Amino acid sequence: MGRLIIGLIIGILLGGALTFYFFVGVPRSAVAPGVPIQAPDATGLPSGAAQIVLRQQFLNEALGTIFQEMTPPAFPLSDPSADCEGRITVQREGSGVQTGVVFENDRISAPLAFTGSYASPFGCIRFAGWAQSNFEMRFDQQNQMVFGQINVETVNLDGVNPVISALVTPVVQSTLNTRVNPVRILDGRQIAINLPVAAANGSLQAAVTDVRAEVKNNALSLYVIYDFAGGPITQSPAL
Numbered sequence: 308m309g310r311l312i313i314g315l316i317i318g319i320l321l322g323g324a325l326t327f328y329f330f331v332g333v334p335r336s337a338v339a340p341g342v343p344i345q346a347p348d349a350t351g352l353p354s355g356a357a358q359i360v361l362r363q364q365f366l367n368e369a370l371g372t373i374f375q376e377m378t379p380p381a382f383p384l385s386d387p388s389a390d391c392e393g394r395i396t397v398q399r400e401g402s403g404v405q406t407g408v409v410f411e412n413d414r415i416s417a418p419l420a421f422t423g424s425y426a427s428p429f430g431c432i433r434f435a436g437w438a439q440s441n442f443e444m445r446f447d448q449q450n451q452m453v454f455g456q457i458n459v460e461t462v463n464l465d466g467v468n469p470v471i472s473a474l475v476t477p478v479v480q481s482t483l484n485t486r487v488n489p490v491r492i493l494d495g496r497q498i499a500i501n502l503p504v505a506a507a508n509g510s511l512q513a514a515v516t517d518v519r520a521e522v523k524n525n526a527l528s529l530y531v532i533y534d535f536a537g538g539p540i541t542q543s544p545a546l
Contacts, residue, residue, distance in 0.1 A: 339443075339445055339454070339456050339488065339489060340445060340447045340450070340452070340454050340489055341445040341446045341447030341448070341450075341452065341453075341454055342445060342446060342447075343443060343444070343445055344443075344444040344445060344446050344453070344518050344519060344520045345519060345520075346413070346519060346520065346521055347519045347521055347530055348519075352519070352530055352532070353532055355513070355532060355533040355534065355535055356519075356530050356531065356532045356533070357498075357530070357531045357533070358528055358529070358530055358531075359528070359529040359531065360526055360527070360528050360529075361526065361527045361529075362525060362526045362527075363408060363409065363410045363525040363526065363527075364525070366407075366408050367407045367408060370406065370407060370408070371399070374398075374399040374406075375399075379396050379397060379398060379399075380396070380397045381394050381395065381396040381397070382394060382395065382482075382486060384423055384424075384425055384478065384479065384482055385425050385426045385427075385478070386426055387426060388426045388431065390431055391424050391425070391426040391430075391431035392423075392424050393424060393425060393426045394423060394424065395421050395422075395423035395479065395482070396421060396422050396423060397419055397420065397421050398420045398421060398422060399420070400420050401420035401421070401422065401435055401437065402420055402435060402436050402437040402463065402465050403437075404418045404420050404437045405418070405420065406418060406419050406420045410522045410523075410525050410526060410527060411522075411525075413521075413522050413523065414441060414522060415441065415442040415522060415527065416439065416440065416441050416442070417440050417441075417442060418437055418438070418439055418440075419437060419438045419439075419440065420436075420437045421435070421436060421437065421438065421479075422434070422435045423435075423479070425474075425475050425478060427474060427475075432467075432471055432474070432475055434464050434465070434467055434471075434475060435464070435465045436462065436463050436464040436465050436467075436479075437462075437463055438459050438460075438461065438462045438463070438479070438480070438483065439459070439460050439461045439463075440457055440458060440459045440460060440483070441457075441458050441460060442455055442456070442457055442458075443455070443456040443458065444456075444492065444518075444520055445489075446517065446518045448515075448516065448517070451494065451495030451496050451499070451514070451515055452491060452493070452494060452495060453491075453492045453493035453495070453518055453529075454489040454490060454491055454492060455488075455489065455490035455491075455492050456488050456489060456490070457483070457484065457488055457490065458484065459479075459480050459483045459484050461480075462476045462479045462480045464476060493518075493529075495514070495515035495518075495531075498515065498531060499512075499513060499514050499515060500512060500513035500533065500535075501538075503540045505540075507537075508540070509537050509538060509539060509540060510537070510538050510539065510540050511535065511537065512535070512536050512537065512538045513533040513534060513535045513536070514533065514534055515531055515532065515533060516532055516533065516534045517532040518530065518531055518532065519532065
């Protein structure tokens with residue numbers, strides 16, 4: 308549960324690669340894994356479903372702690388030079404927006420305030436601005452993984468010459484989208500069930516067969532659907 312919450316906080320709020328990528332080492336991929344996670348069926352959830360609820364206020368409080376007590380997340384944007392760092396740094400707030408997560412209209416969005424510099428053929432271009440992104444969750448049943456797919460919709464630079472903006476904006480947007488994805492949120496094997504029942508001379512086992520999600524009332528609800536079965540007692544690996 309703890310790893311799930313940490314993965315969601317960093318993956319959703321910071322766009323995956325900003326911190327999550329460097330700590331977890333999720334490989335880059337041009338193809339989104341799995342299939343998009345759907346909302347629960349109108350007829351209801353199967354009986355073998357567990358619910359995990361994460362509220363918007365909780366995630367934003369955690370994000371505030373990251374900015375206050377840790378180094379602001381940053382990653383390379385271009386090759387550095389003597390006078391140009393060539394990287395983008397996410398800020399707690401700037402350009403009239405606050406970095407955070409917003410749950411509304413059955414979707415997850417994340418405005419990101421940033422500053423940065425880009426080593427161009429015309430010299431070091433320093434900039435500040437913000438990006439609007441949305442977050443799609445996907446489930447890969449074969450690998451028992453829940454992934455996130457970040458999509459940066461718009462990049463807005465403050466007071467930058469239109470010619471310079473035309474050069475920097477697509478680089479920022481493309482870099483965010485390609486370096487972020489995919490974001491691993493949950494390894495289904497971490498919450499699979501293998502519970503020995505000595506009196507029954509067996510184990511209660513359950514694998515994750517599907518994941519559904521719902522955004523409402525400023526909260527994200529994940530519904531993890533299990534397939535239960537009985538099996539022989541297995542020994543846990545030695546620590």
